[in-house]
Amino acid sequence: MTERPHALFAMTARNVPAVFPPRLLERLRACVDIDPALVAEDFTAPRVRQALARTEVLVTGWGCPRLDPAVLDAAPRLRAVLHAAGSVKGFVTPEVWRRGIAVSSAAEANARPVAEYALAMILLAGKDVFALRDDMRARRAFPHDGVLPGVGNHGRRVGIVGASRVGRRLIELLRPHDLDVTLADPYVDDAEAARLGVRLLPLDDLLRTSDIVSLHAPRTAETRHLVDARRLGLMRDGAVLINTARGALVDHDALVAHLRSARLSAVLDVTDPEPLPPGSALYDLPNAFVTPHLAGSLGNEVARLGRAMVEEAERLTSGAALRHAVDPAVLERTA
Structure with a gap:
């Protein structure tokens, strides 16, 4: 029997039992030699340094320390990083790529609940659930007589900003619904948009023509305040902005001004800063529905x-190609 490669957990220790419950941990330990009692929350502890010297696979997650040159020097046998979370930008340094270390991420698995959250919010927003619920609470009676012009999801225009993993998964989830879905993404051409089953629009046109806009772009230097005062001004009266991506994509001061005028509504699972300061108007505005960054896993x-990274470990040790390998060439424009 081939000897199992040595592996080491590198994440916040309390997360290990949740991310790798007993059956998954058993599968992981069947293909790599890993001690669940030894978790590197930093790489300076003597036991961790000793383990690093023989580690071939790092199983990482939220809270993983940065893999800088000094850490990599202490792990000369390291050949793969399996990240049981989303983005690797916070801890994978350029030196990892220079040394030819393979990196895989569960970003695709993490995209699923974000897309599900966005789908739910799109459908609820289309029915004007948030405002009508508040109206019913205030009146203690139905706020309508059974007919509400303008409310409903039949033929409603939904604009997706960013064909990211979440954006693509959301497009799939929207497909069975009777909605008109458009996409804005500078890296997608008309042919790819057609394969996705959506119509490609420039961002300004998407904002100008959508009833509901859902943001799924990464945070980069170029996307900071992507939706600024000018672009918020393009959105049609009564439109809804949903953000499950990164808070910095939206200029919050400009958004608050539009919310105070009651021209727009917003569903925000992410904000900038995060969490919002106690005095933020977004807590109190009736047309702002703010949730505590819960769309992700x-x-x-x-x-x-x-499970996604256990499956990657099984592929790695069987000699198969990693299914969720991170491509450093596109990392800068991904989450």
Whole structure:
């Protein structure tokens, strides 16, 4: 029997049992030699340094320390990083790529609950659920007589900003619904948009013509305040902005001004800063629905991330290609 490669957990220790519950941990330990009691929250502890010297596979997650040259020097046998979470930007340094270390991420698995959240919010926003619920609470009676012009999801225009993993998954989830879905993404051409089953529009045109806009672009220097005062001004009266991507994509001061005028509504699972300061108007505005960054994997969903990386470990040790390998060439324009 081939000897199992040595592996080491590198993440916040309390997350290990949730991300790798017993059955998944058993599968992981069947293909790599890993000690669940030894978790590197930093790389300076003597036991961790000793383990690094023989580590071939790092199983990482939220809270993984940066893999800088000094850490990599202490891990001369390292050949793969399996990240049981989303983005690797926070800890994978250029030196990792220079040394030819393979990196895989559960970003695709993490995209699923974000897309599900966005789908739910799109459908609820189309029915004007948030405002009508508040109206009913205030009146203690139905706020309508059964007919509400302008409310409903039949033929509603939904604009997706960013054909990211989440954006693409959301497009799939929207397909069975009777909606008109458009996409803005500078890296997608008409042929690819057609394969996705959406119509490609310039961002300004998408904002100008959509009833609901859902943001799924990464945070980069170019996308900071992508939706600024000018672009918020393009959105049609009564439109809804949904952000499950990064708070910095939206100019919050400009957004608050539009919300105060009651011209727009917003569903924000991410903000800038995060969390919002206690005095933020977004907590109190009736047309702002703010949730505590819960669209991504939480609770029982995090085991899906662990499963994705257990499957990658099984591929790695069998000699198969990694399915979720991170491409450094496109990392800068991804989440």
